[in-house]
Amino acid sequence: MPVWFGDWIKEQRMALNISQSELSDRTGKQIPQSTISMWEQRKNGNPTAQNVRLLVESLGISMNNFPWEHILFKDKYTEARCNQMAERFYLYDLASASSLKTFEGKVYELKGAVGVEKESGEVRHITDLYYRTRSVISNKRLLAKRKNAHDELLKVSGIKKVK
Structure with a gap:
């Protein structure tokens, strides 16, 4: 009831x-x-x-x-x-993604356990990137996002296409 x-x-x-x-x-x-x-x-x-x-x-x-x-x-x-809000996007879920964008505006291409920043070539372990991640993308589709840095990274229902 x-x-x-x-x-x-x-x-x-x-x-x-x-x-x-x-x-x-x-x-x-x-x-x-x-x-x-x-x-x-x-x-x-x-x-x-x-x-x-x-x-x-x-x-x-x-x-x-x-x-x-x-x-x-x-x-x-x-x-x-x-x-x-029900479904959290966990660190291990990053394996299904191709890239992520941080709150600092940097975009990292994900390659296994590391992310390579598109502009500078900086290499960071995904554990260093996870809590700074604003959005997660795979095949031009948004998989997860967080509105504020202190929020949980959450799966996006009805996966949305990005530019």
Whole structure:
């Protein structure tokens, strides 16, 4: 039976026997207690997809185990954005890519465990590049991206063609 996102948060929080303030602390105070309270009272607008991820993981639940099919949001746009957040693009997934672009604007062609920067020829191990990666491309198709440097690198649903 579907439940509202705020109701689900409250259920999970109560099962862990933690307060709204403690949940806020678990998010590194990125989500204030007052916002959690408003969601639980259904008084606040929809959470961002990033806030859903942050809350779910702060509750100790994997995004892959989040019950998407049973959660109601106030609009379909938020639901679609949140569903896109479900699948992380891992370091080992880079083996399926041909190139990546970093937040510094550098483009690296991937060759096994290394990336070769297109302009300078600089060679970096993919483990050095992963956390700086903004987008991942293979055969002119966007596989994964992250909006901000501190976000998770996430698979793009409905793989998009790039120029």
